Amino acid sequence: MVESSRTFDAVVVGAGFAGMYMLHRLRELGFQAVSFERADGVGGTWYWNRYPGARCDVESLEYSYSFSAELQQQWEWSERYSGQPEILKYANHVADRFDLRKDIEFETSVVSAKFNEAAKHWVVSTDRDETVISRFLIMATGCLSSTNMPQIDGIDTFEGETYHTGEWPHEPVDLNGKRVGVIGTGSSAIQAIPYLANEAAELVVFQRTPNFSIPARNRSADPAEVDAVKADYETFRAVNRMAPAAIRGTMPGRDQSALDVAEPERTEELLKRWEHGGFAFMGAFNDLGLNKASNDIAAEFVRERIRDIVDDPEVAETLAPHNVIGCKRICLDTNYFETYNLPHVKLVDINKDPIERLNANGVKTAASQYDFDVVVFATGFDAMTGTLLRIDIQGLNGQSLQDKWAEGPKTYLGLTTANFPNLFMISGPGSPSVLTNMIVSIEQHVDWIAACLEHMRANQHQLINADANAETEWVAYVNAIADMTLYPTCNSWYLGANIPGKPRVFMPHVGFPNYVQRCEEVVNNNYQGFELA
Numbered sequence: 001m002v003e004s005s006r007t008f009d010a011v012v013v014g015a016g017f018a019g020m021y022m023l024h025r026l027r028e029l030g031f032q033a034v035s036f037e038r039a040d041g042v043g044g045t046w047y048w049n050r051y052p053g054a055r056c057d058v059e060s061l062e063y064s065y066s067f068s069a070e071l072q073q074q075w076e077w078s079e080r081y082s083g084q085p086e087i088l089k090y091a092n093h094v095a096d097r098f099d100l101r102k103d104i105e106f107e108t109s110v111v112s113a114k115f116n117e118a119a120k121h122w123v124v125s126t127d128r129d130e131t132v133i134s135r136f137l138i139m140a141t142g143c144l145s146s147t148n149m150p151q152i153d154g155i156d157t158f159e160g161e162t163y164h165t166g167e168w169p170h171e172p173v174d175l176n177g178k179r180v181g182v183i184g185t186g187s188s189a190i191q192a193i194p195y196l197a198n199e200a201a202e203l204v205v206f207q208r209t210p211n212f213s214i215p216a217r218n219r220s221a222d223p224a225e226v227d228a229v230k231a232d233y234e235t236f237r238a239v240n241r242m243a244p245a246a247i248r249g250t251m252p253g254r255d256q257s258a259l260d261v262a263e264p265e266r267t268e269e270l271l272k273r274w275e276h277g278g279f280a281f282m283g284a285f286n287d288l289g290l291n292k293a294s295n296d297i298a299a300e301f302v303r304e305r306i307r308d309i310v311d312d313p314e315v316a317e318t319l320a321p322h323n324v325i326g327c328k329r330i331c332l333d334t335n336y337f338e339t340y341n342l343p344h345v346k347l348v349d350i351n352k353d354p355i356e357r358l359n360a361n362g363v364k365t366a367a368s369q370y371d372f373d374v375v376v377f378a379t380g381f382d383a384m385t386g387t388l389l390r391i392d393i394q395g396l397n398g399q400s401l402q403d404k405w406a407e408g409p410k411t412y413l414g415l416t417t418a419n420f421p422n423l424f425m426i427s428g429p430g431s432p433s434v435l436t437n438m439i440v441s442i443e444q445h446v447d448w449i450a451a452c453l454e455h456m457r458a459n460q461h462q463l464i465n466a467d468a469n470a471e472t473e474w475v476a477y478v479n480a481i482a483d484m485t486l487y488p489t490c491n492s493w494y495l496g497a498n499i500p501g502k503p504r505v506f507m508p509h510v511g512f513p514n515y516v517q518r519c520e521e522v523v524n525n526n527y528q529g530f531e532l533a
Ligand code: NAP
Pocket: 055, 056, 057, 058, 144, 150, 151, 152, 165, 183, 184, 185, 186, 187, 188, 189, 191, 207, 208, 209, 329, 332, 350, 378, 379, 380, 381, 434, 493, 498
């Protein structure tokens, strides 16, 4: 390992939307910063997730940076929900516009970061055989950036092509006339399946848990709507930040329980939102995420729509989810359920006919052999903690993050973790992150960190460290809020339930406005819960 003489105020790990904005803010404030990025380009999630049909589930006018008035005025989105290529183009535009690339080192992965107590700095090592020194370490590593490959016997024996949706190749994948198998039916699969079906000669989908999906109703951007938003973008953003998920559509449309609204008005409201498309569906009433009886009404409504759409009643029943709607992140689709009416598309319920193994020709289930040219793994991510724990991070007394988080992530505000001084996480576990519009959460975290660094500089503090008690209380608080909702009732990746052996802890903080308020209170109370030295 080459000991570098390079010394920084801050090392930022990652150059997705979080890393890019963090770098920009640090430079604005006059800090010497570098970003290490494992990809050969910016964009994070939107760099890696290039599977056919990849599209954002938050509307374009909301899913964009707000920090630059000129940027948000000048950038034109072409659709209601942006596709991956357009979002990646936007990320590249931001990198160029703010001249970020000169401080991003691409194709460079951070492999370890060790805190030197005597020198009060981080020693950061990369896979380029270099170590650099930095006062601050800022993890902008994303929540869904470590892919999950299922533990199925014989995966390596399959002789066809395999792809994971989260690591889709950059060059086009030709599926024309091919027999394609898809494992998984989460958001990625639900978006990809209609596209894969368009090309493939045969498509077989292996489903473990059916998912709720609402039509996205994507369309071209409406110039009148765009003009109206741009006429007062600040107010538009401010209103969105007041919504529970920092997404306009998640604001309850009426402050009433589904149980307090009589038929036919109740169904009409759900139908109106189904026709409108998107997350607004869950805002139909004020308690769909809180009250099982209300939730059942919305869930049954969606099951009814699936039965309407899917011709074969048996297939429709297999596709109809029976868990709590919204307990796993709700999916938005374009023609997902319709795809199962195509004669060359088949659904296999692996609860009834389990996958035994992959073999040279394809997938062997208990009852059948399915031969494929291509198998697509749409099997998700080791979410929120996966990437952080793949880096050997060591804090005070050489304690590793892996050891500290062996029973689940422990953070204070989802921004810091006790005994890892001067380390910050952007959208870390314990913050709203994945339950929100990620860009809004990212901007809030970056601004909080930037203000903290400024405060430390102004007050000549060298170290910030979360207090262990404050952290314990925070973890309990995050779980207590989650327990007031229906979120913990299913096997979601929010709980780590998708990864065998991962501790089951509800990781994100439910609610954005209440979280922002807590972060502001902490600052106003002179960084309550932190030791500043
Ligand atoms: P996911 O939601 O975790 O879905 C993974 C799928 O693979 C699930 O159906 C899962 O079944 C299945 N699976 C996992 N291991 C399996 C195994 N061993 N055998 C059989 N099936 C297995 O992952 P994702 O679809 O990539 O989505 C992850 C998150 O990314 C989303 O929740 C969302 O936050 C984000 N995302 C967003 C968008 C968007 O903006 N539109 C698009 C894609 C993804 P179980 O459910 O039974 O575990």
